[in-house]
Amino acid sequence: MNLAAMDPQNYQAQLEQKQSELSESFAEFTPPALEVFASEPANYRMRAEFRVWHDGEDLYYYMFDKALNEKVRTEQYLPAGKLINDMMTALMEELRPNRDLRWKLFQVDFLSTLSGEILVSLLYHRQLDDAWREQAEQMKQRLSERFNVNFIGRARKQKIDLDKDYVVESLEVDGQTLKYKQIENSFTQPNAKVSVKMLEWAIDVTNNSTGDLLELYCGNGNFSIALAKNFDRVLATELAKPSVDAAQYNIAENNVDNLQIIRMSAEDFSDAMAKKRKFRRLEGIDLDSYNCNTIFVDPPRAGIDDDTLALMQNYDRILYISCNPETLKDNLKVLSTTHKISRFALFDQFPYTHHMESGVLLERK
Numbered sequence: 624m625n626l627a628a629m630d631p632q633n634y635q636a637q638l639e640q641k642q643s644e645l646s647e648s649f650a651e652f653t654p655p656a657l658e659v660f661a662s663e664p665a666n667y668r669m670r671a672e673f674r675v676w677h678d679g680e681d682l683y684y685y686m687f688d689k690a691l692n693e694k695v696r697t698e699q700y701l702p703a704g705k706l707i708n709d710m711m712t713a714l715m716e717e718l719r720p721n722r723d724l725r726w727k728l729f730q731v732d733f734l735s736t737l738s739g740e741i742l743v744s745l746l747y748h749r750q751l752d753d754a755w756r757e758q759a760e761q762m763k764q765r766l767s768e769r770f771n772v773n774f775i776g777r778a779r780k781q782k783i784d785l786d787k788d789y790v791v792e793s794l795e796v797d798g799q800t801l802k803y804k805q806i807e808n809s810f811t812q813p814n815a816k817v818s819v820k821m822l823e824w825a826i827d828v829t830n831n832s833t834g835d836l837l838e839l840y841c842g843n844g845n846f847s848i849a850l851a852k853n854f855d856r857v858l859a860t861e862l863a864k865p866s867v868d869a870a871q872y873n874i875a876e877n878n879v880d881n882l883q884i885i886r887m888s889a890e891d892f893s894d895a896m897a898k899k900r901k902f903r904r905l906e907g908i909d910l911d912s913y914n915c916n917t918i919f920v921d922p923p924r925a926g927i928d929d930d931t932l933a934l935m936q937n938y939d940r941i942l943y944i945s946c947n948p949e950t951l952k953d954n955l956k957v958l959s960t961t962h963k964i965s966r967f968a969l970f971d972q973f974p975y976t977h978h979m980e981s982g983v984l985l986e987r988k
């Protein structure tokens with residue numbers, strides 16, 4: 624973290640820098656002009672984690688500033704949404720004088736939403752007891768006068784939910800209100816407003832699609848739910864169980880009736896599609912009944928394995944969202960032997976960092 628670099632006055636310049644870096648780096652694939660989707664210059668992050676420092680009676684959040692090579696007391700945090708900043712102050716006022724709640728507390732994680740819900744995880748270097756629960760319940764009651772808040776207490780091999788371990792986000796996407804359950808410690812896009820721009824871009828680039836969609840790495844169904852209206856049916860896969868559970872909830876909550884989620888790794892699913900192996904999890908699912916011309920992937924930073932890349936090349940259209948331009952570039956070296964880029968976008972999910980989120984639509988040559 625370089626806190627001095629987080630200056631809204633620098634926002635536009637740092638975005639232009641990313642834009643030219645990405646365009647230059649991908650020039651060898653002759654993409655069309657880069658479409659650029661900016662972030663808010665401040666208060667854009669829905670998640671934030673802070674370490675906690677104990678200094679006698681004092682207690683405060685801190686972050687490690689790499690540029691200064693030291694820890695920095697953090698009362699407020701510019702990238703975090705207003706809800707997190709408001710909660711940071713209110714929570715610290717509760718924690719500082721409370722022996723049971725502050726004892727051996729070392730970290731606080733916030734997961735917030737645009738819908739107004741916020742989840743706070745308190746992490747301890749000690750086992751949590753009844754006194755902790757009682758104090759935490761009372762704190763929750765007091766803070767609930769101002770916030771729609773829930774708490775989780777965590778220690779080694781211990782997790783206490785005071786009520787629930789998730790929030791429900793509500794996003795306005797292309798004229799529709801979409802609801803998303805987001806579970807603590809599961810993947811969710813950190814910048815909600817940029818996430819909406821990504822969803823709308825994905826809807827736009829697939830809006831003339833025919834047939835069905837195959838999606839890999841679907842998380843909580845973030846894209847699957849938004850894209851379902853552009854396809855007859857959607858078959859989506861994801862590895863993490865909590866995300867698959869959230870996706871099932873999201874399918875019901877958004878009344879989507881043409882989307883099926885399977886819990887499976889992309890690697891195993893590629894083997895199943897190549898008929899290399901049979902999987903119990905696929906019993907009762909007729910993969911051959913799907914008529915997919917389009918595949919959508921949004922992998923983790925490591926990118927896509929060789930077998931899954933080979934699978935992707937079987938589809939006429941490939942939509943690839945990436946949080947790592949380096950692995951995207953490696954994967955494009957393979958995909959560009961059969962497909963060419965017809966849309967190319969930069970989504971500024973992570974302002975003031977070197978991270979870049981991008982998207983490409985590839986069409987068969």
Ligand SMILES: C[S@@+](CC[C@H](N)C(=O)[O-])C[C@H]1O[C@@H](n2cnc3c(N)ncnc32)[C@H](O)[C@@H]1O
Pocket residue numbers: 810811812839840841842843844845846860861862863866887888889890921922923946
């Ligand atoms: C970048 S996230 C994208 C999630 C989703 N598209 C979204 O917008 O929230 C990548 C997802 O891939 C999942 N994942 C990681 N490795 C995987 C694998 N080998 N096979 C399938 N899914 C995997 C993670 O659990 C995570 O949900």
